[in-house]
Amino acid sequence: MNEVDRLIFQYCPDGINWKKLGDLEDAGIVKLGRGKVISKYDLANSPGEYPVYSSSAVGSGEFGRYGEFMFDDERISWSIDGGGRFFYRHPHRYSVTNVCGWLKVADQNILSTRFVFHALSNAWSRKSFDYTKKAHPSVIREEYFIPVPHITVQQEIVRILDALKEFNVELSSELTTELKARRKQYNYYRDRLLIPGSGDVEWRTLEEIGEFVRGKRFTKADYVENGIPAIHYGEIYTHYGVYAHETLSKVRSNMADSLRYAEPNDVVIAGVSETVEDVGKAVAWLGDEKVAIHDDSYAFRHKMNPKFIAYAMQTDAFHDEKAKHVSSGKIKRLLIDGIRKVRLPVPYPNDPEKSLKEQARIVAILDTFDTLTTSLSEGLPREIKLRQQQYEYYRDLLLSFPKPDEAA
Structure with missing residues (x-):
């Protein structure tokens, strides 16, 4: 029995309840809302250091920097206009635009924000939102059910998933650094071989x-x-x-x-x-x-x-x-x-036979470097994808508690 199973056995002897987000909101355990209109004009007229998140941006969702902020606490945000992907926002000063929804855990004794984020991300991977079915807070509250085990169980699951996520980030960074170093090395030797400082x-x-x-x-x-x-x-x-x-x-x-x-x-x-x-x-x-x-x-x-x-x-x-x-x-x-x-x-421009031999020698060396660099370039995204799949597998495994009929 692993640690999660042991904690479930200890703290959840009667099983684990699944709750609809709307019911959790009605009970005052979570709060749902929507961002406000912040345009590029607003950013230009009130420059500052506080990030603004929007579904129209890529990566972390950062749209720009602003002189004002809406929140300074831990929340979850998501894009309303299609996608509906969830983002975890750690405590800092920030805002979200009107094309984003937000969720705040009001009772941290019952729910961990990080646990809710992992649970919603897991559920989101099985759903589909588009421009006709938008992820408004009113839709989200009816659409999503999440498991609510004892807070101690949540914390252990979060610890495991966060550790896997951090490992993936570190591995991606290390592999990217290695690839850059190999490319730099390859470029150096390529230029030295093809453009020698001396010789015929x-x-x-x-x-x-x-x-x-x-x-x-x-x-x-x-x-x-x-x-x-x-x-x-x-x-x-x-x-x-x-x-x-x-x-x-x-x-x-x-x-x-x-x-x-x-x-x-x-x-x-x-x-x-x-x-x-x-x-x-x-x-x-x-x-x-x-x-x-x-x-x-x-x-x-x-x-x-x-x-x-x-x-x-x-x-x-x-x-x-x-x-x-x-x-x-x-x-x-x-x-x-x-x-x-x-x-x-x-x-050796005046000796065609010798010139071709030298060209072939240089090409053979560069082919070796090119093969290594290409294999790294192809292997990097493949390795990152495998690690992400590993994370998703364990996330699904850790969050696959039995559901009641109404949440199935």
């Missing part, structure tokens, strides 16, 4: 190294499940890594004659993006067949190692050179006349 290396413009082929337009309406392999410029910075053997997308086969293609070993470069960082990103096409490319991208045809070029186009030096040739405005565009002038380092 010559900087050459892309137009000296190879030639460009601009793609032809296709749209999402042209996408099919089986057709011509195609690379859209946006996929270069949202989906692909340094290289690819197969494509995410395919377009209609009857478009074949109207398209332009990247050949195997070409490097496909994004010509348009909303950021300077993403425009000019490249993927080495290592597939066995030619691939259609969008007209806002270029196929760079050359006689070098394609992965070497793609890696070189990730360096700070390439980014700095590229930035000189990016158009201003909301949409960043790297025009062909500009990208031709961007330079890349070429090892």
Whole structure:
């Protein structure tokens, strides 16, 4: 028998009652309410240090900072306009807007606020609110039932769940820090390998190294499940890594004659993006067949190692050179006349065979770093998701007391 079972046996010999929030409010054990209208205009006219929470914000729900506050105690808030997700607000000075509801535990001898938060979050995970069924306090009070074990049992459950939650936060922070360190290490060695301080290396413009082929337009309406392999410029910075053997997308086969293609070993470069960082990103096409490319991208045809070029186009030096040739405005565009002038380092430029061997050596090292960094990038969200599922499993287990028929 674990500690929770022991406490239930000791303090709840007759079982555990489930109570509707409305009944708890009527009994004066909890209070329910709604926030007040606080606009961006209000924030601008009364600046301050006190957070304002709203369902229109993401993360913790913080909308802004204000010179006034509504509460300074422990409460639970939730979004009224769809979602209905619950947030625990620890004691501090804060406000909630009119699109939020709030709950205050009035009798801490009967209910723990943290316990109520965990119980409501557990119940919320099984419900659905939308813009037709809003989570008004009047709805919440009728919609939710929570278990009310003895306060000692509540405190033990809270201790366990809070410990799990804290562990998840710490693990996420540690994994994120580790990933950042690995990426920093990878970027350092990549730049040192590709841009050595000495040795037989010559900087050459892309137009000296190879030639460009601009793609032809296709749209999402042209996408099919089986057709011509195609690379859209946006996929270069949202989906692909340094290289690819197969494509995410395919377009209609009857478009074949109207398209332009990247050949195997070409490097496909994004010509348009909303950021300077993403425009000019490249993927080495290592597939066995030619691939259609969008007209806002270029196929760079050359006689070098394609992965070497793609890696070189990730360096700070390439980014700095590229930035000189990016158009201003909301949409960043790297025009062909500009990208031709961007330079890349070429090892042993006067000895093609030796140059390719050196490029292959550098690529092999960078592939190892890239694999490690990619595995961490993919493993991080997966590990965090698993830990969250573990927390939810134990939360469900700890709060799954038998329900009376009317609460089922």
